[in-house]
Amino acid sequence: MTNYHTHSTFCDGGDSPEAMVAAAVDRGFSAIGFSSHSDMLADPAAYRAEIRRLADVYAGRIRVLLGLEAELAKPYSRVPGEYDYVIGSHHYITAPDGGFFAFDHKPEILSVGVRDHFGGDSAAFVKAYYAALRSTLPLDFEIVGHADLVRKFNTRHPFFDEGASWYRDELEKTADAIAASGKLVEVNTGAISRGWLDDAYPSPLFRRLLRERGVRFILSSDAHSAKALDCAFDRFGDAEAYVESPFPL
Ligand SMILES: [Zn+2]
Numbered sequence: 001m002t003n004y005h006t007h008s009t010f011c012d013g014g015d016s017p018e019a020m021v022a023a024a025v026d027r028g029f030s031a032i033g034f035s036s037h038s039d040m041l042a043d044p045a046a047y048r049a050e051i052r053r054l055a056d057v058y059a060g061r062i063r064v065l066l067g068l069e070a071e072l073a074k075p076y077s078r079v080p081g082e083y084d085y086v087i088g089s090h091h092y093i094t095a096p097d098g099g100f101f102a103f104d105h106k107p108e109i110l111s112v113g114v115r116d117h118f119g120g121d122s123a124a125f126v127k128a129y130y131a132a133l134r135s136t137l138p139l140d141f142e143i144v145g146h147a148d149l150v151r152k153f154n155t156r157h158p159f160f161d162e163g164a165s166w167y168r169d170e171l172e173k174t175a176d177a178i179a180a181s182g183k184l185v186e187v188n189t190g191a192i193s194r195g196w197l198d199d200a201y202p203s204p205l206f207r208r209l210l211r212e213r214g215v216r217f218i219l220s221s222d223a224h225s226a227k228a229l230d231c232a233f234d235r236f237g238d239a240e241a242y243v244e245s246p247f248p249l
């Protein structure tokens with residue numbers, strides 16, 4: 001069991017990295033990777049030093065990797081060797097009018113953003129998200145983070161039809177582009193632990209389209225606490241062709 005998508009007190013997580021590592025050891029994990037938000041890291045040097053210290057302290061018991069969840073809606077460049085791996089995610093959207101907002105923080109922020117910057121056209125917003133995701137696939141990162149994060153509020157606060165043909169077209173175009181990029185896609189259970197969805201990102205349909213194109217998956221919980229380290233892993237562990245250890249030791 002592994003989890004390469006975790007947050008700690010270095011960004012918006014509730015537990016220290018050491019508490020997360022200890023919990024992962026308790027649960028029999030073979031590896032844990034930290035992926036602090038690139039735009040929330042107050043002290044990147046201290047973060048890197050602490051994760052490397054833990055990798056030394058826990059050597060022989062668990063692999064501890066140093067990663068980053070890069071905000072690809074903001075300027076991004078990578079210093080070679082700085083991180084073991086990078087998850088590329090979009091939590092913000094840039095609208096055609098230049099408006100810029102976080103679409104996954106609160107349903108109210110999303111609905112005001114769509115109203116004010118997309119003329120109330122939810123489909124235009126969703127299409128802009130997938131276009132932004134596709135446009136950043138050539139960047140230097142390994143894992144596509146929560147690929148259909150636009151679904152987050154769509155169960156409890158429906159704002160677009162996931163069964164519409166235009167939506168399936170977006171998923172197919174995006175699946176083609178991800179397959180061509182060779183990047184891994186995470187099956188991310190983070191919306192289950194937060195109570196927003198009863199399924200992972202990507203949706204079953206999107207996972208099927210990706211799998212048909214040979215895309216490989218990695219299972220993660222996007223844990224913001226030690227408690228959520230393996231949230232719903234029992235529901236997804238056998239369902240897909242997962243990569244167990246994608247990163248070199
Ligand atoms: Zn994220």
Ligand SMILES: [Zn+2]
Nearest residue numbers: 005007069222
């Ligand atoms: Zn995350």
